Amino acid sequence: xxxxxxxxxxxxxxxxxxxxxxxxxxxxxxxxxxxxxxxxxxxxxxxxxxxxxxxxxxxxxxxxxxxxxxxxxxxxxxxxxxxxxxxxxxxxxxxxxxxxxxxxxxxxxxxxxxxxxxxxxxxxxxxxxxxxxxxxxxxxxx
Amino acid sequence: xxxxxxxxxxxxxxxxxxxxxxxxxxxxxxxxxxxxxxxxxxxxxxxxxxxxxxxxxxxxxxxxxxxxxxxxxxxxxxxxxxxxxxxxxxxxxxxxxxxxxxxxxxxxxxxxxxxxxxxxxxxxxxxxxxxxxxxxxxxxxxxxxxxxxxxxxxxxxxxxxxxxxxxxxxxxxxxxxxxxxxxxxxxxx
Numbered sequence: 001x002x003x004x005x006x007x008x009x010x011x012x013x014x015x016x017x018x019x020x021x022x023x024x025x026x027x028x029x030x031x032x033x034x035x036x037x038x039x040x041x042x043x044x045x046x047x048x049x050x051x052x053x054x055x056x057x058x059x060x061x062x063x064x065x066x067x068x069x070x071x072x073x074x075x076x077x078x079x080x081x082x083x084x085x086x087x088x089x090x091x092x093x094x095x096x097x098x099x100x101x102x103x104x105x106x107x108x109x110x111x112x113x114x115x116x117x118x119x120x121x122x123x124x125x126x127x128x129x130x131x132x133x134x135x136x137x138x139x140x141x142x
Numbered sequence: 143x144x145x146x147x148x149x150x151x152x153x154x155x156x157x158x159x160x161x162x163x164x165x166x167x168x169x170x171x172x173x174x175x176x177x178x179x180x181x182x183x184x185x186x187x188x189x190x191x192x193x194x195x196x197x198x199x200x201x202x203x204x205x206x207x208x209x210x211x212x213x214x215x216x217x218x219x220x221x222x223x224x225x226x227x228x229x230x231x232x233x234x235x236x237x238x239x240x241x242x243x244x245x246x247x248x249x250x251x252x253x254x255x256x257x258x259x260x261x262x263x264x265x266x267x268x269x270x271x272x273x274x275x276x277x278x279x280x281x282x283x284x285x286x287x288x289x290x291x292x293x294x295x296x297x298x299x300x301x302x303x304x305x306x307x308x309x310x311x312x313x314x315x316x317x318x319x320x321x322x323x324x325x326x327x328x329x330x331x
Contacts, residue, residue, distance in 0.1 A: 010312065010313035010316055011309055014309055015294060015305075045316060045319055045320060046288055046316075048266065049289050049319075050289065053291075054178075054181050054182050054186075054190065056177050056178045057181045057194070058195070061177055062174050065173045065199050065202045066166075066167075066169070068199055068202075069166060069169055069206045070166055072203060072207060
């Protein structure tokens with residue numbers, strides 16, 4: 001795609017033109033006073049822009065940033081302590097969860113009540129097993 | 143500047159290695175080394191407003207927090223400037239939302255006491271005003287290339303766009319800046 005002379009003029013400040021493009025631009029500049037005026041305006045604009053750079057945020061900016069960074073670093077360095085606390089209190093947390101599970105009613109009965117109901121049948125089963133064992137012992141002695 | 147600190151002679155990578163080992167103070171040298179570059183970018187994009195320092199601080203803090211992920215593919219200055227650009231865009235969007243909700247005209251940037259006011263140069267003030275009226279995508283290339291003096295390749299890396307796009311946006315930005323400056327000259331001949 002062939003670029004316009006004006007495009008070439010702008011691009012000539014920021015990139016190297018091909019030999020053909022540079023020749024076209026040089027010829028156009030030589031022939032056109034208005035293009036030369038435009039070139040001078042662009043150069044003036046760029047000079048003004050480059051000299052308008054700010055020197056910085058001010059004398060205490062680095063102090064301010066470092067205060068924030070050190071605060072951040074302190075938070076990060078607290079993380080191992082947090083991990084240690086987590087390790088220590090994990091069993092306590094698990095125990096607390098179990099207590100809650102035992103005390104909170106599910107389906108109308110607490111876990112304790114459910115276990116109590118099951119214990120009844122277990123006791124019965126244990127008694128039956130004991131009776132069978134006793135019968136076996138009696139048979140063996142006979 | 144960082145010339146008086148023990149870390150002043152260290153390279154960026156050496157400083158970062160020290161910070162990673164827990165020497166947070168080494169980070170100060172990085173801040174001092176790049177604060178002018180970051181300030182020029184942020185102030186160019188959002189003006190020399192009180193928010194500019196907050197954005198600058200946040201840019202460095204975010205860089206500090208991302209040091210573990212920083213591989214050094216891009217230079218430190220490029221990396222921090224990229225963070226600063228993104229945070230500046232956020233600030234521009236925040237202002238835009240604020241204007242939509244509460245009305246008002248553009249912009250804090252145009253009204254802010256910018257560098258031009260400090261130098262007392264009418265030309266610089268006009269440049270600041272004109273930059274503030276550019277669309278952010280043109281403003282960012284103009285600030286990075288024309289004001290901060292980065293190469294077109296650096297600008298492309300910082301903005302994550304091809305060099306060809308940088309060049310076309312630069313052309314457009316300069317045309318608009320010239321038109322705006324011509325308007326200002328007519329207002330105040």
